[in-house]
Amino acid sequence: MNKFFLKNNFLLTILVVAINFNVSAQWDNPSERYMDAYKKYEDIKGPIREDEIKHFVYFSRDRDAIVNHPFLENFRFEGAQIMYSWVQLEPSKGVYDFSAVLEDYTYLKNKGKKLFIQIQDATFNPKNHSVPEYLRTDDYNGGEIYQREDNGEVFGWAAKRWNTNVQIRFALLLNALGKEFDGKIEGINLQETAVGITKEYDKTFSPTLYNSSIKINMLALKKAFPNSTTMVYANFMPGEWLPWEDNGYLKSIYQYGEKIGVGLGAPDLMVRRKGQLNHALAMMHENCYSVPLGIAVQDGNYIGQTNSVLVKDKRKNIVPLLHGFAKDFLKVNYMFWVNQEPYFEEDVLSSFISN
Numbered sequence: 001m002n003k004f005f006l007k008n009n010f011l012l013t014i015l016v017v018a019i020n021f022n023v024s025a026q027w028d029n030p031s032e033r034y035m036d037a038y039k040k041y042e043d044i045k046g047p048i049r050e051d052e053i054k055h056f057v058y059f060s061r062d063r064d065a066i067v068n069h070p071f072l073e074n075f076r077f078e079g080a081q082i083m084y085s086w087v088q089l090e091p092s093k094g095v096y097d098f099s100a101v102l103e104d105y106t107y108l109k110n111k112g113k114k115l116f117i118q119i120q121d122a123t124f125n126p127k128n129h130s131v132p133e134y135l136r137t138d139d140y141n142g143g144e145i146y147q148r149e150d151n152g153e154v155f156g157w158a159a160k161r162w163n164t165n166v167q168i169r170f171a172l173l174l175n176a177l178g179k180e181f182d183g184k185i186e187g188i189n190l191q192e193t194a195v196g197i198t199k200e201y202d203k204t205f206s207p208t209l210y211n212s213s214i215k216i217n218m219l220a221l222k223k224a225f226p227n228s229t230t231m232v233y234a235n236f237m238p239g240e241w242l243p244w245e246d247n248g249y250l251k252s253i254y255q256y257g258e259k260i261g262v263g264l265g266a267p268d269l270m271v272r273r274k275g276q277l278n279h280a281l282a283m284m285h286e287n288c289y290s291v292p293l294g295i296a297v298q299d300g301n302y303i304g305q306t307n308s309v310l311v312k313d314k315r316k317n318i319v320p321l322l323h324g325f326a327k328d329f330l331k332v333n334y335m336f337w338v339n340q341e342p343y344f345e346e347d348v349l350s351s352f353i354s355n
Helices: 003-025 037-041 099-110 164-181 207-224 249-260 274-278 280-286 319-330 343-351
Strands: 054-058 077-085 114-120 144-148 154-159 187-190 229-233 263-267 293-297 334-338
Touching: 037 319, 054 114, 077 099, 099 114, 099 164, 114 164, 164 207, 187 207, 187 263, 207 229, 207 249, 249 263, 249 280, 263 280, 274 280, 280 319, 293 319, 319 343, 334 343
Parallel strands: 054 077, 054 334, 077 114, 114 187, 187 229, 229 263, 263 293, 293 334
Antiparallel strands: 144 154
């Protein structure tokens, strides 16, 4: 082998390495494709102009807080979103108690506001059960199961949505609710699809089965409420993590909702966090829908956190940013603003000035 060949071969190798290094340096990480999307809305100032989004105040289970609440005097807010637990609505098998729903509906109606129901079948406190006691039996394989962190630590309960007998009882609950309130309330949504459950703790569970069960509950919801808005909070699905591990679970939920007319939404408007940006927020942004889309601003979101009770006195009001992102980037039809103080009164109400 002559020196000329060796020299040129060496130079060629250096060139290939340099090209590969340059390509690698310029490679875009798909998990970060929307990390800067919020910056377009950073400089938006209040007050927020009127738009076609229907704005609701989310009270979680604190239904008493709606009484004489300042939002009642603000025409920019359509009404209140209130959470009712399965165990609250069906205290015993086949015996339904909708008195709380009726009371809230009537009060809001008299104030010229509407009710949006959220059905709770999962909790985030091990002390609070999610389903009626009769379901916690062998006939329903326990009816519910602990939710766990990745390290196994228990943080709540969740209904066994993938159990056929549990699904039947849930559909009956929805049917009973629909007979009383369909067409009267603004809408109703199922709780988030994210659950802390794996096959390790329940052999009957699998991500594929769970995916099917969510669709079964969505269809039951639509049949029970053909006239009011229906919605599922589809944020994360077990068995995948987008964009790297995509088994089509979350995508299929969004496709199915569009197919059967069930709206699609998510909790936690986190415009800087990759998890939310690569899941529900990406699903909304990247596709066109005929069904309603909704996004919930929940505890901590007013300061860019989740599930936080921190009171931050020195802060920038990011409500106009959140609204602009939801309106333009997500193109939502509904926004649910959590009644978390001091943020709601100081940041939200000041941004939604009522003329």
